[in-house]
Amino acid sequence: xxxxxxxxxxxxxxxxxxxxxxxxxxxxxxxxxxxxxxxxxxxxxxxxxxxxxxxxxxxxxxxxxxxxxxx
Numbered sequence: 894x895x896x897x898x899x900x901x902x903x904x905x906x907x908x909x910x911x912x913x914x915x916x917x918x919x920x921x922x923x924x925x926x927x928x929x930x931x932x933x934x935x936x937x938x939x940x941x942x943x944x945x946x947x948x949x950x951x952x953x954x955x956x957x958x959x960x961x962x963x964x
Contacts, residue, residue: 922928929938954960 927938927942950960954962958964
């Protein structure tokens with residue numbers, strides 16, 4: 894007898910919706926240069942973006958089986 898996956902599907906769709914919302918917010922924030930004007934950018938801002946980049950690289954490596962997550 895097949896297991897009913899309705900609850901799992903509902904949880905998956907909810908998690909995907911949350912991820913989609915986070916990605917949209919992040920894309921909008923990036924389009925706005927993360928809230929920084931070019932004349933105010935300093936090395937602290939670079940460090941912040943490097944931190945964001947590293948976390949996103951971790952996620953994309955997992956999602957696409959790259960980097961340390963390569964098969």
